[in-house]
Amino acid sequence: xxxxxxxxxxxxxxxxxxxxxxxxxxxxxxxxxxxxxxxxxxxxxxxxxxxxxxxxxxxxxxxxxxxxxxxxxxxxxxxxxxxxxxxxxxxxxxxxxxxxxxxxxxxxxxxxxxxxxxxxxxxxxxxxxxxxxxxxxxxxxxxxxxxxxxxxxxxxxxxxxxxxxxxxxxxxxxxxxxxxxxxxxxxxxxxxxxxxxxxxxxxxxxxxxxxxxxxxxxxxxxxxxxxxxxxxxxxxxxxxxxxxxxxxxxxxxxxxxxxxxxxxxxxxxxxxxxxxxxxxxxxxxxxxxxxxxxxxxxxxxxxxxxxxxxxxxxxxxxxxxxxxxxxxxxxxxxxxxxxxxxxxxxxxxxxxxxxxxxxxxxxxxxxxxxxxxxxxxxxxxxxxxxxxxxxxxxxxxxxxxxxxxxxxxxxxxxxxxxxxxxxxxxxxxxxxxxxxxxxxxxxxxxxxxxxxxxxxxxxxxxxxxxx
Amino acid sequence: xxxxxxxxxxxxxxxxxxxxxxxxxxxxxxxxxxxxxxxxxxxxxxxxxxxxxxxxxxxxxxxxxxxxxxxxxxxxxxxxxxxxxxxxxxxxxxxxxxxxxxxxxxxxxxxxxxxxxxxxxxxxxxxxxxxxxxxxxxxxxxxxxxxxxxxxxxxxxxxxxxxxxxxxxxxxxxxxxxxxxxxxxxxxxxxxxxxxxxxxxxxxxxxxxxxxxxxxxxxxxxxxxxxxxxxxxxxxxxxxxxxxxxxxxxxxxxxxxxxxxxxxxxxxxxxxxxxxxxxxxxxxxxxxxxxxxxxxxxxxxxxxxxxxxxxxxxxxxxxxxxxxxxxxxxxxxxxxxxxxxxxxxxxxxxxxxxxxxxxxxxxxxxxxxxxxxxxxxxxxxxxxxxxxxxxxxxxxxxxxxxxxxxxxxxxxxxxxxxxxxxxxxxxxxxxxxxxxxxxxxxxxxxxxxxxxxxxxxxxxxxxxxxx
Numbered sequence: 001x002x003x004x005x006x007x008x009x010x011x012x013x014x015x016x017x018x019x020x021x022x023x024x025x026x027x028x029x030x031x032x033x034x035x036x037x038x039x040x041x042x043x044x045x046x047x048x049x050x051x052x053x054x055x056x057x058x059x060x061x062x063x064x065x066x067x068x069x070x071x072x073x074x075x076x077x078x079x080x081x082x083x084x085x086x087x088x089x090x091x092x093x094x095x096x097x098x099x100x101x102x103x104x105x106x107x108x109x110x111x112x113x114x115x116x117x118x119x120x121x122x123x124x125x126x127x128x129x130x131x132x133x134x135x136x137x138x139x140x141x142x143x144x145x146x147x148x149x150x151x152x153x154x155x156x157x158x159x160x161x162x163x164x165x166x167x168x169x170x171x172x173x174x175x176x177x178x179x180x181x182x183x184x185x186x187x188x189x190x191x192x193x194x195x196x197x198x199x200x201x202x203x204x205x206x207x208x209x210x211x212x213x214x215x216x217x218x219x220x221x222x223x224x225x226x227x228x229x230x231x232x233x234x235x236x237x238x239x240x241x242x243x244x245x246x247x248x249x250x251x252x253x254x255x256x257x258x259x260x261x262x263x264x265x266x267x268x269x270x271x272x273x274x275x276x277x278x279x280x281x282x283x284x285x286x287x288x289x290x291x292x293x294x295x296x297x298x299x300x301x302x303x304x305x306x307x308x309x310x311x312x313x314x315x316x317x318x319x320x321x322x323x324x325x326x327x328x329x330x331x332x333x334x335x336x337x338x339x340x341x342x343x344x345x346x347x348x349x350x351x352x353x354x355x356x357x358x359x360x361x362x363x364x365x366x367x368x369x370x371x372x373x374x375x376x377x378x379x380x381x382x383x384x385x386x387x388x389x390x391x392x393x394x395x396x397x398x399x400x401x402x403x404x405x406x407x408x409x410x411x412x413x414x415x416x417x418x419x420x421x422x423x424x425x426x427x428x429x430x431x432x433x434x435x436x437x438x439x440x441x442x443x444x445x446x447x448x449x450x451x452x453x454x455x456x457x458x459x460x461x462x463x464x465x466x467x
Numbered sequence: 468x469x470x471x472x473x474x475x476x477x478x479x480x481x482x483x484x485x486x487x488x489x490x491x492x493x494x495x496x497x498x499x500x501x502x503x504x505x506x507x508x509x510x511x512x513x514x515x516x517x518x519x520x521x522x523x524x525x526x527x528x529x530x531x532x533x534x535x536x537x538x539x540x541x542x543x544x545x546x547x548x549x550x551x552x553x554x555x556x557x558x559x560x561x562x563x564x565x566x567x568x569x570x571x572x573x574x575x576x577x578x579x580x581x582x583x584x585x586x587x588x589x590x591x592x593x594x595x596x597x598x599x600x601x602x603x604x605x606x607x608x609x610x611x612x613x614x615x616x617x618x619x620x621x622x623x624x625x626x627x628x629x630x631x632x633x634x635x636x637x638x639x640x641x642x643x644x645x646x647x648x649x650x651x652x653x654x655x656x657x658x659x660x661x662x663x664x665x666x667x668x669x670x671x672x673x674x675x676x677x678x679x680x681x682x683x684x685x686x687x688x689x690x691x692x693x694x695x696x697x698x699x700x701x702x703x704x705x706x707x708x709x710x711x712x713x714x715x716x717x718x719x720x721x722x723x724x725x726x727x728x729x730x731x732x733x734x735x736x737x738x739x740x741x742x743x744x745x746x747x748x749x750x751x752x753x754x755x756x757x758x759x760x761x762x763x764x765x766x767x768x769x770x771x772x773x774x775x776x777x778x779x780x781x782x783x784x785x786x787x788x789x790x791x792x793x794x795x796x797x798x799x800x801x802x803x804x805x806x807x808x809x810x811x812x813x814x815x816x817x818x819x820x821x822x823x824x825x826x827x828x829x830x831x832x833x834x835x836x837x838x839x840x841x842x843x844x845x846x847x848x849x850x851x852x853x854x855x856x857x858x859x860x861x862x863x864x865x866x867x868x869x870x871x872x873x874x875x876x877x878x879x880x881x882x883x884x885x886x887x888x889x890x891x892x893x894x895x896x897x898x899x900x901x902x903x904x905x906x907x908x909x910x911x912x913x914x915x916x917x918x919x920x921x922x923x924x925x926x927x928x929x930x931x932x933x934x
Binding site: 182 | 739
């Protein structure tokens, strides 16, 4: 067994996210799970490198030759994805190392999260990997995503084949961030990378942060974690990176009951929450409160410039929703902008009742047949108002025609996008609303499932710029 | 002009929600707005009474005779829905009164919310109505819904024709509760009545509460309001009713900025928030924080029994989501149930790792081909555990087949539904997830858009029972 230096985490993440050749070791029974599932995901999402399936029983899968063992793969292996029974993992790692593998994703479960024996085996696996100059993700993980090269490793059925390339990197300790669990295509949220650390036996958020710091695709980093093993180092690295790229954290285990549950889930201790809370604040890490916030708030940093101040304008087609938006915005440090006289003059020319913030276009919208020529100049005016630092748009769609007209409008407005915007949509048909949301995301306009999150995202962005 | 006693609000709501004959006065241009839109909504949703369109220009609309003026309608009018220009409203009200109308919904806007002249006109309209023994909803409203008789008055296009009959009554001061703004059919949320008060010139939440107190269709009342005019009376009535039917309130205007915005929106003052906060607490009114909570939290009271204590069990297919659920539950006064030994014995027989709370069936689910026979006994066991007061289920669906299998399972489990449950769903396709959500709602199992809301709903229900 060759003994090599343990590669740096950052270097290993290069092998993980940018492999030329991947070996997939596991079962190839067509159950849309296991090695077959991983290989199918790589093919479905158009992975741009080479895939080498490995299994002693099969000779062919999904139109590709299957190699009996990893050391018989006729090429250098950059990344190994292992979906074998736990007991086979040590041997497989050794074989992958013989073909030069720098990193492995251990998808299999049944390690530290399952039993004491599993924990011992996990320890052994890490040891073997390090002796062979390999670093590990997992075990008990659905792996990673890189939208730049179509790398999607989930071993499960997804039912779609496209994830929008964008600037949000997700780090997590759960499979529900995976392509089989999140409707990435339906949401069209902008993703650069995703990594599910599972049991986090070796590589962790700190290593990933170091890699993402220099990743040109990533502008913002969202981390879901149940425990942080080297707190001091995490805070040092996070603080350094947060100065350039916002770092958001969702960390459950705020109370004893969930802390205990964390221990059962990934075999780690959650620690006293107040210590984390203070450390996050000190490091400039933004803590979010819910799973949906974790998914959605980063988007405001992905496509929007930072607000230059904390003055928000709300453009709405519902007066009541406008008020709720101002309410939520105020809770997150924003104030209702005092619109400039140029703006109020322009708005007054359309209707005197429009010349205030929130700009409530509801009444105007409903009395005109073609609403776009009416609302477009209003939004343009707000975009040009130097008293406004950010804009929340509340829009309604009830038909495909309306959706298309709104998308056209945003396409025309795009060159004027000079200040951050978020959008909340409502309407009588989910499909219409979701279509509009998807189209706006594709245009780089972040939309939010909850009205209050659309306001909070802008508040967090404004606060981020003030630090 | 005949002068009659002003009818009690409660009596008027009977005319509003249970009219035999409705006159719709407005334009019948086919623009899916105005009088045409109102009439089309009534027809689409299958209103069970008679509809009399009124307009001096048209002779026929939607296959029905149009009467030139309301006093020429050849029948008693119970309810008038007025969508005329504001200046015509006083005359129209007089004409409706001549045919015995007891109540009117003034859909038209351009009153107190628009200008001083509008406020004066609004005052005049109320005066005329009262002199004629009529009570009013609006102006500036999309009206009401009653799922028991297909009464949906929205003047706009909805694109669907069914709202699930259920036990939640919504009272609001915004059109975004209307059928044209909310995907009632897609969500299949259980609705009894809805009333948008708009400018709230006459009848208000207090009158509605009195009516709903005795409405057998309504088990829970959710009120969105921007101002409460007679605070003391509201609290008295709410307190009395909340003892039997939970009353939830969403009241924006927590801060100065939004209070100012409220003033512009419906011409009313929001008042000091802390006074409201204390009064709500004293009256046993449950305050919710977001629009989505306002829509969703009442559902737990509509179909579920009240929890007999505060011990929650979480059944999950994602360990991490289970922890987030316990975290959120703890924030709302619930504690993780200590499962009984009968339960842990039964769960251990399936897998030793299942015998704890949250019950994480993720690993078991993924290794069996037919997951239902595996998870069904687990849920049955939790339903039968006397140490468990309520259950949060976290489920995943990725295909129609899976959705149908889960629906079948819930159908079988239904006779065992003895304690309150809420559900959070996730999955790779929005359409699958939404289909499952809709089916579960139809079965009386409330599902939630956000994981944390599913936990909060149970916490609020448990707290409600402890009072």
